[in-house]
Amino acid sequence: MKTLKVALLGCGNVGSQVARILIDDADALASRTGARLELTGIAVRNPDAPRDTDLPKDLFTTDAEKLVEDADIVIELMGGLEPARSLMLHAIGHGASVVTGNKALLAADGAALFEKADAAGVRLAYEAAVAGAIPILRPIRDSLSGDRITRVLGIVNGTTNYILDAMDSTGAQFADALAEAQRLGYAEADPTADVEGHDAASKGAILASLAFHTHFDLANVSCEGISAVTAEDIAAAKEAGFVIKLLAIAEKLQDDDGAEGVSVRVHPTLLPRTHPLAAVHGAFNAVFVEAENAGELMFYGQGAGGAPTASAVMGDVVSTARRLVLGGPLGAETPTGHVPALPFEKVTTSYSIGLQVTDQPGVLAAVARVFAEHGVSIETMRQTIHGEGGQAAAELRFVTHRATEAALAATVEAIRGLDVINSVTSVLRVEGV
Amino acid sequence: MKTLKVALLGCGNVGSQVARILIDDADALASRTGARLELTGIAVRNPDAPRDTDLPKDLFTTDAEKLVEDADIVIELMGGLEPARSLMLHAIGHGASVVTGNKALLAADGAALFEKADAAGVRLAYEAAVAGAIPILRPIRDSLSGDRITRVLGIVNGTTNYILDAMDSTGAQFADALAEAQRLGYAEADPTADVEGHDAASKGAILASLAFHTHFDLANVSCEGISAVTAEDIAAAKEAGFVIKLLAIAEKLQDDDGAEGVSVRVHPTLLPRTHPLAAVHGAFNAVFVEAENAGELMFYGQGAGGAPTASAVMGDVVSTARRLVLGGPLGAETPTGHVPALPFEKVTTSYSIGLQVTDQPGVLAAVARVFAEHGVSIETMRQTIHGEGGQAAAELRFVTHRATEAALAATVEAIRGLDVINSVTSVLRVEGV
Structure with a gap:
């Protein structure tokens, strides 16, 4: 032998x-x-x-x-x-x-x-x-080689999933959940690479390269971590039937001009609680793949250890x-496609925006006008009133239809400038709806 | 080219x-x-x-x-x-x-x-x-080739999962859920191959062959379908925190004599509702794999279409x-292992047994004695009393520890013969606890 x-x-x-x-x-x-x-x-x-x-x-x-x-x-x-x-x-x-x-x-x-x-x-x-133990590269590269992948959504960092899952189940703030994760060995003493999404961004670049047969590197990935996610964000998401997950997303999109490109990005994301990724708890990882013929697939397992x-x-x-x-050739891994990476501002996504407003007539109209001016349409709005009479304040939560990052960011900026707005309490992207 | x-x-x-x-x-x-x-x-x-x-x-x-x-x-x-x-x-x-x-x-x-x-x-x-679109064979054969798979649990038949999921969410009886599945195109006019587990059994043989590097064929698979599962079984399972799924199971076990072998079987199975397979709804398929190093993995997607x-x-x-x-050789697929198939009666599994009993002193002692005589130990027992006074009847539900099929079957037979038993209302195997 x-x-x-x-x-x-x-x-x-x-x-x-x-x-x-x-x-x-x-x-x-x-x-x-x-x-x-x-x-x-x-x-x-x-x-x-x-x-x-x-x-x-x-x-x-x-x-x-x-x-x-x-x-x-x-x-x-x-x-x-x-x-x-x-x-x-x-x-x-x-x-x-x-x-x-x-x-x-x-x-x-x-x-x-x-x-x-x-x-x-x-x-x-x-x-x-x-994603550690999860066989994901071979299925994407080989098993789906006769299909067209349209989107990959991955929970690919166990530390952040552990923290967000703990915040979701206990109501803890980020700092407390992080400290507990560190105590239990799920987060490192310097948790930056995990909680700021850098580790997930590397994995996102690799997943995107495989899924779209084109080399993408870290420079193509827009990245936002979870350190700004608050217990209030999570509670509001929960109330609306969502869970917040840090996702690495790679998807094929058309930009404003109809040109096709791939968006690779990492950010905290609202997902419906019925989405298969919502059931991924603790430090587990999972990668959800959408393909034209195969439909929806998910790969689940231990992401580290x-x-x-x-x-x-x-x-x-x-x-x-x-x-x-x-014997025989070992097989080339060279990607055969040439899909450009889309700049983040051209990517279309959907926002959930939370506002603290003075409860007075006309506020909704003012906010709605800002959305309309930026060409962003509203999918749902929920209003919650706190206090009574002169002390009354309202919280508004909008979920938008898909629009470009640029338009959404400009909308949020313009809303911040409105007199009737006390504060913009949260801005989170939404997937899976 | x-x-x-x-x-x-x-x-x-x-x-x-x-x-x-x-x-x-x-x-x-x-x-x-x-x-x-x-x-x-x-x-x-x-x-x-x-x-x-x-x-x-x-x-x-x-x-x-x-x-x-x-x-x-x-x-x-x-x-x-x-x-x-x-x-x-x-x-x-x-x-x-x-x-x-x-x-x-x-x-x-x-x-x-x-x-x-x-x-x-x-x-x-x-x-x-x-499992249709789900890339499962390549991950098992290649990605896990450096690991030792210990168990595979698969929801590999969409028709039966659709029916059981409908029974679980609507409370329908099997016949009604089947008729609805037929109306919607999820079940064929002659549903035998699906509902009696034959289709799942073929897939179980293939999964077992890959997982344990040994050829298993249909003759090695014990098979029981879902046509005997009642709305009452599902309701009782739900109350106890379980869901009923038709699973194809391939696992490495030791028989009574300590000899290693593989059990391949298909049967309706009680799974805890927190198990990842419990979240597989409708006609979707999923394969749950346990390996020594990788731990728990799950592959989810559309099983047909x-x-x-x-x-x-x-x-x-x-x-x-x-x-x-x-160029180069196309690669041998010949299994290299030689693990024997275990006869079903030597397989160890856990039973959930439902009994209608006359509510009288001594009944629990009589039933417990039968378990003890067959060397089967009880993990949990729940008693529900219906009616009052002379009309009172009780329902007992036992979940056993793992024991051989032979011992469990003999236990059920002996319980049926007890005077204090009105009827054995359900016998279902339990996994994932």
Whole structure:
């Protein structure tokens, strides 16, 4: 039986689980691939650092370059841009296929890496980069390859879903829900990458690239996190039958001039509570796909964690090993489409706008006039009166029909300037209605 | 650019959609595969039959044998065992790869067909055979190939899910819900294959084969349909926080003697209403997968219908065409594992048992003694009293811990023989607790 040399870069949460599976499940992996997968080494910064694992000491090395030069398959789980990028290029240059979970690197520089891998005739696989254990890249790339995807909505960040789900079920404010998530290990000490949507934005770029057969990178993604979402937003959403989720959205749209393009964006989003994504609780992830023929599909599972992410990594390792055993070309990943990214202001979306107004005649007419002047039409309006007589104040909540971001943003600005408005209490986009 | 000849067998609901996509999306398919996919003909019994499609008349032929002899890819959508099987073998014998949605044929005779395809070095792809548009076979086979699947629970028949969902939301009896489903086109005039679970059983055999890397066929599947499920069963389930779903279940278990085997079965099942499968409504399908490392995954979408199923067929066509363009072996599908199928009586499961009893002292003790004698332990018991005084009757509902089917069946039989029992009102298996 053939032996394939597997080099592992990084031995954190995911890497140590991958090493465990390669060693413990060696026989099963051999029978599934037709080759022994030999773990030749694990490159780490400090081989003597204390580790919560009983992996053989002699596997550890600091010489990552040398390790990848001698490998058939390199598993990159270091994260970050450098030295991950250089080592991947070094591996590709030496004829190794690469399996990675590095969403940040792929979203920043995927196009160049795929080109190098194609030119070298090696595989660059990355199922673990989006939504952890959920098999989503292969279904989008292969199973839906004979269909036309129109939209992808993803809950692809477990930390923010955990926080929003906790706010929804307990009524907590963002800061308290974040603190609790940090205490339980669902959020990091510096939660910026998660709560400001950067992690979701990387995954959105990768999902958009696959769904629309065109390279999109982080620069194409508009991104807004959840730190401004308040308990009041969530309560108002709940009352109106909505839940707030941080979604990575990639959809094909026409701009004002009828030109087709793809919008890739991340923002807190109101979803009807009957939408399948609304039932995704805690730190779970899910990706909802709409395609012309297939209709609505959803893929649900654990989006992070050592063992779940290691499962996705190992799926890529086994697929790559099978292909290396069977022979033949490893298969190009180069996108074949050329759909432009739409600038955010040209994207059409729907807004939910909350206003505190003085309860006096004419206020609704004034607000409605602003909507009309900007060509934005109103789908629903709800009014809630607080207090009585001279103390009375009203809260108005509008949900608009779809209009461009530019028109919607201008509408909100103009409303802020009205005398009859005390404050604009919330502005959130709506999907799935 | 290379041209690949594609022959279509059958032009029903799915076939006509596949033909439409091949013709209308020819350019996109060519750019994704690197080859023109030329639809060379559509074999049907009667080319002159009226069809709700504007496909070119000259594509139709009755000479299916001749059509497949000249094809690179044969798409079999005739259904049924013959002549589908003979034509597939004929195609394989002439070096064509085959894409099929024929679950009945695969469940009856898949092992022989895969062997022939492997020997001929052609691909036999069948994503459309299970859960329509939902990409489930490729994720199980490829994405989870580095993991160990422990259990698959599938809602894989839209007709029965529609009926059970209607019974759950309206309180209707089975016969009325079936009649309504027939009126709306969700159930056929002869609904036997759906409501008695035969269709789900075929899909269960295919899912089990993929999940456990071993060939299972229909003979390995225990099957019970939903025609005996009553409105009272559903109401009682609802009250206890459960929903009743028809599940195809494939799971790895140990029998009494500690020997490992796979149980494949289809039966109405009580699921907690918080389980992700409980939120699958109407005619939608979903497959819930549990794996050692990945944890819980769910795949959700449309399980039937012309366009959705055609999407799955076309995914296989594009993947196969890509491989034919790139060259190299088409890849073996032969399972590598050899896990035996467990006989149903050795399978451990949990029962919910409803009893009408005379409300008299000692009845609970008598019933509890029967459970104990058969080694079955009780997880929960609920008692509801109807009427008063001498007219009083009680309803008891037990949920057991897991025990073998044999022990549970014997327990129910012995309970039926007790004097204090008026009737056993329902016996249903429970999962997901």
